Amino acid sequence: YTQAVFSCQFSDSAGYVGFANLPNQVHRKSVKKGFEFTLMVVGESGLGKSTLINSLFLTDLYPERYIPGAAEKIERTVQIEASTVEIEERGVKLRLTVVDTPGYGDAINSQDCFKTIIQYIDNQFERYLHDESGLNRRHIIDNRVHCCFYFISPFGHGLKPLDVEFMKALHGKVNIVPVIAKADTLTLKERERLKRRVLDEISEHGIRIYQLPDADSDEDEEFKEQTRASIPFAVIGSNQLIEVKGKKIRGRLYPWGVVEVENPEHNDFLKLRTMLVTHMQDLQEVTQDLHYENFRSERLKRTGK
């Protein structure tokens, strides 16, 4: 994300108006206001979603996790759990909400498990629509889901029927970023094969996942291409620090070696994190301009009848 350069050159030469400084003002205002971002994570239990979220944001969003046993899972339907944290980095405030969906895909019959999720997303749109149409629009809180990380199991041969159904039902409501979880289970060849399979199946079923916008003139074209070519990202998460060559790094310790989370040769974690933080703005825009507007026009058409 390009850091706006604070140009303090208010030249008094003729012809210079000064609105070139506008982006700086916008930048300064947003820094003051802070950002809101809502990220939803969906996937079967045991795919490392919570560990990955903790690794991404370097916080412990799930301090006292309670992992339900099999018998408990039988009774449960999908739950929606939202946790919010305020993260600050170099003066920039981020109000991050992570929406977790425990119970997804756990039951023997998972036919209806994403209905709850669709309902949640629609409810947030509904609330925003209501606030937007209201009289006092000063403090509209944006709880709409800006991005959905969908966790694909690395143990299969591609997408499962449930994965396909979910993505088809939700690609018109939220930005879907497919992620291959627990990537340390795959060798390099297996990873490439799985990525290709997933992409083939996605295009075969006409699923629209989040597309990275084309690189701006001041962005690194090659880096953008590399990132785009790595989708779906194959990631590993870890909350443990392991000592490797004298340094403490995040990783997983196995009898046969150490998997380093932030090593680009081991997995795509860094790419995912970079993509997320440099595209928060774009994800919000696409949610506003595309998904929300779709919802809004559908809604208004219905009530208009």
Next chain:
Amino acid sequence: LPTRAGSSLEPEEHSMEPPAMPEEEEVPLTVAPGPAGCQLFGYVGIEAVLDQMKIKTMKTGFEFNIMVVGQSGLGKSTMVNTLFKSKVSRKSSQPSQEERVPKTVQLQSITHVIEEKGVKMKLTVTDTPGFGDQINNENCWDPIIKYINEQYERYLREEILITRKRKIPDTRVHGCVYFVPPTGHWLRPLDLEFMRRLSKIVNVVPVIAKADTLTLEERAEFKQRVRTGPEGLLECPMCPQPWLKHHVPQIQEDLKTHAISVYPQEDFDQDPEDRALNNRIREKIPFAVVGADQEHQVNGKRVLGRKTKWGIIEVENPAHCEFPLLRDLLIRSHLQDLKDITHNVHYESYRVRRLNESNRP
């Protein structure tokens, strides 16, 4: 000692005689005071029967039928290839193989004859593609139960004929290896349901598949999860027992409480020696396994393993995974036991049920 056809000393043909025979086969060579101790005054030559049994076995060969069950992609075919060190199963990840997930559970059996040091084994591997892969997996175990019972039925029909074949072809499933995904959390409802139903009719050996995704601590935790239950007592929907009472640790505890007795079953331990050996195995179940059919160079040796950027996972190294334990259980130590229990317990209970059914008016 003359051996007649159909004699009680033949390991392959199981006649309908009462189970006094196994004891004769397993008596140790030392003259120990047995149940009805009898001192021998000199060398008779009884031990020569062992050699005769061995030669006979080598001539007739073994039949061994295993079934592998689990969601697609858990490495079942690779595991079978690793177990028998040959390309017994075609992996569904190969480009030539049909890769679509079938809409219902299908059963596919492949038979190979493999030979080692003169001993021939007719190995049949039954695969179950489609199991647990659908969105709605209710009753996905039905085709499997049907298949197993069909094999018992086939054997029963041969057995009750008036003129019977000398050697009844044995297609009964001797062991069912169930692949549990390495989530690290707990058994899923599907896992519990399947194992509960099938451990009643066949030997079920659960394994944690693709265990190279779990660190050693996570593996131990998965096997024995200690967790404080919710406040207050809740009823377990699967059995009317108060929650906290049994949902505290271990996969093994949970299996026991839901009356899932996986192989080796405690009820069938024949003597204290057996029990001690089997207890050691039971402590480790389910085995955390990794399969591989490619060789790599490690410290100057060729080993079967998986090569990654951060190291080579050696499949036969007990420090890396428990594949050697699974292999020893299935092939080196308990193969005959698996067949015996299938024949003496599971098949017998099927037979009793069937004969009672046909007796009822």
